[in-house]
Amino acid sequence: RQTSARFLHFLFVQLAMPRKNSKSSSALSVEAELTLVLTVIEAKNLAPKDSNGLSDPYCVIRLSTGKGTKKTHVIKKTLNPLWNETFVLSPLTDESVLKITCWDADLFSDDFEGQVTIDLSTYTKNGINEIRTYQLEGRGKRKEVIRGEITLNLFVAVKDSFNDIPEREKITPDMKRMSSLQGLAPPIPQFKLFGEPLGEVMKRERSAGSLIPIPKFIASVIERLSKEGVTTVGLFRTSGNHVVVSELKHQVDRGVEVSIKDIAMQDLASLLKKYLSELPEPLITYELYDILIVQDPSENDEEQLYKIKSHILQLPKENQALLKELLKLTKDIIRNFAHNKMNLSGMSICMSPLILWDRNRDSGVNLQAIERLKMLFQTLTLQYDFIFDFVGTDASSRNRSASAVNEGSKLFLTYDTNGDGVMDRPEFEVFYHEILFTLELGEPSPEDIDKTFKLLDVNKDGNITQKAFTKWWKATHGKCSLRRKVRNKLAGSRGW
Template identity: 25%
Template sequence: MKKQFNRMRQLANQTVGRAEKTEVLSEDLLQVEKRLELVKQVSHSTHKKLTACLQGQQGVDADKRSKKLPLTTLAQCLMEGSAVLGDDSLLGKMLRLCGEAEDKLAQELIHFELQVERDVIEPLFVLAEVEIPNIQKQRKHLAKLVLDMDSSRTRWQQSVKSSGLASNLQPSGAKADALREEMEEAANRVEICRDQLSADMYNFVAKEVDYANYFQTLIEVQAEYHRKSLALLQNVLPQIKAQQEAWMEKPSFGKPLEEHLAVSGREIAFPVEACVTMLLECGMQEEGLFRVAPSASKLKKLKAALDCCVVDVQEYSADPHAIAGALKSYLRELPEPLMTFELYEEWIQASNIPEQEKRLQALWNACEKLPKANYNNIRYVIKFLAKLTEYQDMNKMTPSNVAIVLGPNLLWPQAEGNMTEMMTTVSLQIVGIIEPLIQHADWFFPGDIEFNVTGNYGSPMHVNHNANYSSMPSPDMDHADRRQHDQARRPLSVATDNMMLEFYKKDG
């Protein structure tokens, strides 16, 4: 209690300048002292923020940390979803592969966080909460010892003055001896503490490289974690892509023709074949086919069914306009028209040739330049449209009418401008291209054709309509002569069918 009183009195005297004050630290150590406080603040703040970045529970083992990790929970959810859907579905396979990948990523994250916690977070905590506070505590202790030393020296000096001796003489008596011993002992304690504090401060400065290494370690550990995570993802991605590519049930609307054919292993696009074979069954006599707009809801439903490769012929047999609308939509939604952007100018130039024979020859030359996939599909479509026009007396769809409504879905310019302008200029030229293709389909595309290519839609009544042709019609033969020419060479089943059509027509 007495020592504290003397310390407070000495501090007060030093504050008002009535007592001499001993400097605790040198100028260099004072600078180190300031740096200590700054490093402590930075280390404490970094430790706090870095701890907040951890996703696992700090201070527990790997198993307990894994159970509450969000990535682990996600992996479990994906695996459970995979088990529910099964490997028979593409989504089930995707969930399983992703679940396994997320679980491995979770294990890598746990290992990363444990390493960061051990090599970075804990050393920063020790630096900010143990090492620097210990030095600062020792610094405060030294300040108290210096104050005690100054107090004992002041009291000894007062004792010297009160004895009436000169300042250069030593005071005598028991009290003076006791004060001198106290002063010397205090000075000795100050010296020992100052030496220890100076050593600790200099060690702190020397170890700054080690402290800086914590942050280098952080980046190195992060880099290694991301390398391993990237390797895991790069390993699983080819497996995921392989499953996607191997899955046959892919949407076809809006996809490139060659991609769809390659994935499905077909020569004729699925929506084209499905729509054509259904129309051959139920739509050939439908008035205004391709011209009358279908029900929007039924068209949407049919397009979705075609994308899923699940089409019930009986369900749509009552609405051929929806089937025709779906075929038009598929052709229009292709990224590139069936007759290609590359040959667009050549088609247009061919249509502008005034002489019919030369014009037809130029159109034929353009046909021959089409890629194989495009050639097969345009041949299939044109042959069907030619078949459709044979029933023009009932369906009112002449080659010209068909070309008007379907031409813009088979060929369009790559950079489309104003739609109205295109309809008034370009469409007229496109009609001049499509109409002769339909009129002379068997000349442009000689040979038989099987509309039901895959055999999945029954046997269309009018498939292979030129199977018994002994010769191809002349391109300059008019429609009536060509129709008579075809009737003479038509298979018996088709001729019989036409007789039935006439019967129904007369019967109303």
């Protein structure tokens, strides 16, 4: 059937071609005018042009041998617009050039996003009927921020075959019937998940009867990773197969029921990372970026820890739910460090840029912000129970925090084995190894130990004071359940 379809398509195009030397008077000898049926499907990863870190993109379409221009609708507040609009362009000749320019709609002057120029001369001879993705390009030597890609469906046909197609509309039932005969791929339906606001996706899924607090497909990915992927070496650090990940994303956005049962764990992890990175706004929203990054989480006192919790609990419910699932998955992964070689530090490097980023993340690298973001992710992971499950900021909760100070002092005295009132590097290394294993956070790397030791060595004399240690312990490990676990596991060997 496929061979027959290709032959019919070839014959269809050949019959439509002008025959200059033909002297026959039959209808087939008349020079048929070709037309281009163009579907502007979507664009991805456009450059933000507005102050909110997004754009209002639309496309202008011009065929060099045609008259005038055509436009898509404006899609508000997105860097990944889905237009899915079809246009009929004619006449199509050997000299035709198609130019598509993407703009950001503004009140006074629109901003240039990029353009694509396509020489159609070969298509009038050989025909075309396929979906292609093109990289957006700039305008000559102008210094402009250009990025992203646009996906188009190009189809060459005889003009009379498409007289009834309404322009600026999605493909009609007539075109769908025609596509089954001539191979024209219908546009992507409105099932998009990637690049869509999380709130909009959840509103759509709830209206369809879903009771899951996060997108169903993402929930299935996280569930399989939690059950079968936590022992995979380098999970989230090692990239998956780009082709597989792109195809999975494409199928999900077309509304296809995708089975992930046989998908490799690295591919699923990469797919999850891709979903998070393409959200129009991060899980921890833009307005919290400066609030949470301005302070170093490792130096926060009790009040600052409560502030972090307060800000996280003010996020939209769907953001909270997805953040919780990601942190739970992180905890599952680092508990299996012996198998996957992924500790908390490694996971924070992979995951922290996916939950919070600056509006101007393309403007340059802020190393200080990156380090603080990693430490914030580590704090959220370690304080998961406190932030999401522990309710109340009354006197009793503050008493528990005060108890954390006492526990920190006891830990310090326990590991200050020579009793000189400070903890040197060898003593701290013993502590760090035992505590991380006790909390089931995996084997620490030498870099982790060195970084934390330098952070706590406030006097820069190669020693950690009891005050600095106790303050750090209260801020990062002060939850009572963690303290109880430490106390119970170390009671025998340390004589508590």
